[in-house]
Amino acid sequence: xxxxxxxxxxxxxxxxxxxxxxxxxxxxxxxxxxxxxxxxxxxxxxxxxxxxxxxxxxxxxxxxxxxxxxxxxxxxxxxxxxxxxxxxxxxxxxxxxxxxxxxxxxxxxxxxxxxxxxxxxxxxxxxxxxxxxxxxxxxxxxxxxxxxxxxxxxxxxxxxxxxxxxxxxxxxxxxxxxxxxxxxxxxxxxxxxxxxxxxxxxxxxxxxxxxxxxxxxxxxxxxxxxxxxxxxxxxxxxxxxxxxxxxxxxxxxxxxxxxxxxxxxxxxxxxxxxxxxxxxxxxxxxxxxxxxxxxxxxxxxxxxxxxxxxxxxxxxxxxxxxxxxxxxxxxxxxxxxxxxxxxxxxxxxxxxxxxxxxxxxxxxxxxxxxxxxxxxxxxx
Numbered sequence: 001x002x003x004x005x006x007x008x009x010x011x012x013x014x015x016x017x018x019x020x021x022x023x024x025x026x027x028x029x030x031x032x033x034x035x036x037x038x039x040x041x042x043x044x045x046x047x048x049x050x051x052x053x054x055x056x057x058x059x060x061x062x063x064x065x066x067x068x069x070x071x072x073x074x075x076x077x078x079x080x081x082x083x084x085x086x087x088x089x090x091x092x093x094x095x096x097x098x099x100x101x102x103x104x105x106x107x108x109x110x111x112x113x114x115x116x117x118x119x120x121x122x123x124x125x126x127x128x129x130x131x132x133x134x135x136x137x138x139x140x141x142x143x144x145x146x147x148x149x150x151x152x153x154x155x156x157x158x159x160x161x162x163x164x165x166x167x168x169x170x171x172x173x174x175x176x177x178x179x180x181x182x183x184x185x186x187x188x189x190x191x192x193x194x195x196x197x198x199x200x201x202x203x204x205x206x207x208x209x210x211x212x213x214x215x216x217x218x219x220x221x222x223x224x225x226x227x228x229x230x231x232x233x234x235x236x237x238x239x240x241x242x243x244x245x246x247x248x249x250x251x252x253x254x255x256x257x258x259x260x261x262x263x264x265x266x267x268x269x270x271x272x273x274x275x276x277x278x279x280x281x282x283x284x285x286x287x288x289x290x291x292x293x294x295x296x297x298x299x300x301x302x303x304x305x306x307x308x309x310x311x312x313x314x315x316x317x318x319x320x321x322x323x324x325x326x327x328x329x330x331x332x333x334x335x336x337x338x339x340x341x342x343x344x345x346x347x348x349x350x351x352x353x354x355x356x357x358x359x360x361x362x363x364x365x366x367x368x369x370x371x372x373x374x375x376x377x378x379x380x
Contacts, residue, residue: 022373025104026077078102083146089364097130098365108138124171149368151185188367190217191224195370197358202318211323214256259299278324300332304339311344322357
């Protein structure tokens with residue numbers, strides 16, 4: 001039987017509501033009406049039908065305390081039993097994993113070390129073992145897995161060649177038996193912060209991942225932007241010293257090479273301060289080491305100068321700084337703000353917030369899940 005126009009409209013409205021809840025997590029009916037553009041009467045009818053079918057469930061809103069008399073506020077969310085999503089953050093030395101249900105609840109997580117040569121034949125089985133360990137500890141059913149998202153360090157298509165990414169995608173898909181989406185882990189972290197973290201209320205934001213290297217991501221109109229060739233937001237590869245040392249991206253004198261965590265450890269060592277890793281650098285700055293403080297403050301100023309150009313071009317409402325060095329809070333955020341005040345368009349600089357990221361080490365893994373929830377791949 002051919003569906004009637006009314007049935008086709010109803011199905012389209014169902015899909016619209018489900019897509020928004022997949023992207024955003026729990027929302028009130030009023031928020032759903034505003035985000036989908038559906039009239040409240042139509043929206044309420046759609047939600048009632050999906051609740052009755054068990055596709056959605058209700059949960060109490062976070063702000064019900066102190067409301068007084070009247071019906072408690074509720075939000076609707078996708079039924080958490082509908083499926084599980086895995087997010088992977090494949091870094092230079094570590095891999096983080098999170099398992100998230102359709103209600104945006106993290107049900108398991110894990111981390112493992114990776115060898116210096118990060119290859120498909122190493123990463124895929126390591127990811128599978130990490131998943132087995134995580135589901136065992138959390139007692140969840142891996143058969144309900146829907147899809148896997150993975151964020152990779154570096155520029156996909158440059159540092160990761162197309163053949164390498166396709167091999168990695170195929171190996172992970174073979175290990176997990178579900179569709180796999182790959183992307184850049186800094187852009188994934190940007191999407192996570194925009195979905196659940198410090199950028200949740202900002203439609204336009206810049207995310208900076210300040211770690212061993214420097215990565216970035218742009219969220220414009222609520223959507224992560226990859227660009228024509230997948231390089232949007234790569235502020236770590238803006239040249240700040242045109243005659244500087246070569247970078248693995250093919251350029252010279254990139255910001256990452258002078259202000260990334262690896263460069264800061266080298267600079268400290270040149271001044272007689274030998275530190276094992278970024279955690280040690282952060283601890284040393286907190287202990288008020290003059291040398292470490294100067295090195296990090298100067299790097300933050302450099303980062304702020306590059307961000308000033310990004311602010312002029314994108315005009316974001318918020319800059320979110322993540323990674324190990326963001327743990328220093330105002331010690332790095334203040335020099336960034338001061339550089340923006342000096343070098344960005346005055347009006348734009350006054351209106352941009354510079355804040356520390358909320359999601360910590362799992363940000364990119366969560367972002368890989370956010371990508372799946374916003375644009376779920378078809379099952380093959």
